[in-house]
Amino acid sequence: MDEQRGHGYGGPPWARGAPGGPPWPLRWADREPGDRLPWRSTLLLAVFVMVGSGFAARNQPDRESLDALGRALLLLGSALLLLRHRHPVPVVFATAAVTLVYFGAGYAYGPVFLLVAVACFAAVVQGHRRAAWWALGLLWAGHLLIAHWLYPHLPPDGDSVAPWGQEIPVFGFVVAILAASELVRVRREQWAAQRAERAAAERRRADEERLRIARELHDVLAHSISVINVQAGVGLALLDTDPEQARTALTTIKAASKEALGEVRQVLQTLRAPGEAPRTPAPGLDRLPELVEQAAAAGLTVRTSTEGEPVPLPPGTDLAAFRIVQEALTNVVRHSGSRTARVVIGYPPGRGRVELRVDDDGPATGDDAGGSGNGLAGMRERATALGGTIEARTRPDGGFRVRAVLPLRPKETP
Template identity: 80%
Template sequence: MDEHRTPGRGGPPPVREARSGPARLWQWAGPEPGGGLPWRSTLLLAVFVTVGSGFASQGQPDREPLDALGRVLLLAGAALLLLRNRHPVPVVFGVAAATLAYFAAGYAYGPVFLTVAVACYAAIVHGHRYAAWAALGGLWLGNLLIGHWLYRHLPPDGDPAAPWGRELPVAAFVVAILAASELVRVRREQWAQQRAERAAAEKRRADEERLRIARELHDVLAHSISVINVQAGVGLALLDSDPEQARTALTTIKAASKEALGEVRQVLATLRAPGEAPRTPAPGLDRLPELVEQAASTGLTVDAVTEGQPVALPPGADLAAFRIVQEALTNVVRHSASRTARVVIHYTPGRLELRIDDEGPAAAASPGGASAEAGGSGHGLAGMRERAAALGGTIEAGTRPDGGFRVRAVLPVRPKETP
């Protein structure tokens, strides 16, 4: 994934999630690094709530002074927060109950609301939004009952009914907690989705790269080994009767194997060092004469014809066209008894058409011959189709009405832009 890619090793620097607003404000309330209990944040919150509630009690003389029971209730609510990431639902209800007991005992309003906010946040971001809403709603309703109906039976003695205007700030605080927690939950889901999309894109790019390398290796090896196989047969047959012709066959084998090794090294170098440019340019239709010469060395006569006004092609289209012609000629050498083939390269505005024909029939040593490739069972035709599809083109391969075999490719292309 992008987040784990090492800078300077063929990939961009790691992507860091930008946190702002409520996400940054509540970031400290998350789990401790390593997945343990959130001791540090809970301890900090317990100290702040206990000390702050002491100061709040001094500023509200009409409420009960903060005594041992009040501190126990404050610490109980804070202690429950240790489990907020493992058991968020029981924690949010437990904190709400401890806070309600604190209010019922007549203690001063103050930082005690922070423990409720953190518990609610933890429940919502862990996917228990309805539990958080229910706990907050129960706390608010309990506060209404205590302040407006049960105050006569609860401390402090002689305490009048709470003014209704005081409920507006409490309601605003409840709404603010819910809104902030929901916002953080949505942002976390967005970050998770973005991470998943980046991981999927990275896997897709890796799969495409592996497929590209497999196509390249198949095209290089299939063509070169076919040439080598034919020439080796010629050399063995003429070794005694015509040593000079056998020497020519061995020279062709050496040249073909050297070229194949060079192209394989180029592909493997790209695989080992993904960020580096290839040392040699990718082959294109400008190397068509080499294909014709290699085919001639196997005894296949190739008539190459160019129609229309040739244009400089983009590297991807040029490479695809070269590999399609190469694979089609390789199939003629391997699967056809014909010793002649015709290659037509037809340029039209915005389109390149390739036609490779042989007279057939299928070679006796290759049952089904080229028609087997037409059925899609061979890797060569599959590779041609993938190359054409990657450019938005098409491949047609099959037996001609006169008994021969034809491969026809249509590639939509734009002329290569000149600097």
């Protein structure tokens, strides 16, 4: 039997009994019961019922001795239990019928009750509680008929009416079977719900990680390729008339591509070696001068200023702030006719947040410059993930403004 069939749903490692997973009941409940015939447990049960019924017959001399017919009925009831996982409803009614025939033939009371108990247990656990209740109810009704009304016409000879008091333990036995079965059924449903919740959480974490990596790659590549695109155009235009300026453009392209390759390599390291610390620190606002230089290489003059007293930013907030400014400047290079931009980093006193503002004077050029169109969405996702906000809109004077507010303490992940 392959691993997926042997453990049900083919879920994550913790649901397949991997080290560090949940205790054995969950792994047992995760198995597909219909995949194998439970011959080991059935064989042990058959031996116990046969031996126990032999002892019961010797201790109840007023009942019929256990002959070939009686043993055949016990074996038949035990053999039916081999199919209790695949066909629980027919098995529970068949075992109840075999047990009723066994009692009607006058054989001794004993472990034969166990056959019905196991069949009912299997039916209830698999969700067929109504069938189990009906089977037990019919068995009990048949027992009442045999013990109190039909006994003169059935073996053993000279049998007398059974006292009504003996029905109390029979009733208790029925209730115990149903209660135990319902308890296991409820626990299995709880285990299944836990598995589903943990699998959903694993999928959410995987989706969030993929989204994070996609944002990082987009921001790295979009900025660097925009610089490369602009400089490549400059180099082509000046290749014949001004070779020295074309050489400068090619040098800028080389530097931008090298930096992009380094940042992409850093992002991909998290995929190849999850859990390991990165070899280089994640970028932050301390690298803002590098963005200014790269924008200048693309023909964009960037003026930066700081409002308030700078405070250290948490790593996640620092990275998000850097990427938002980077993407905003990339959009200016791509989509704006302005060749100047202003970046303001604000630290409002006592507010517990950092404010970013990137302005250009426009107007929009109307072309996409090869962009993916995911820049603004990526900025919003970064801000929202930290519990912050972001606005990106056209100013009344025709320019464009990106304004982000990021808390210094990111929101707790539920």
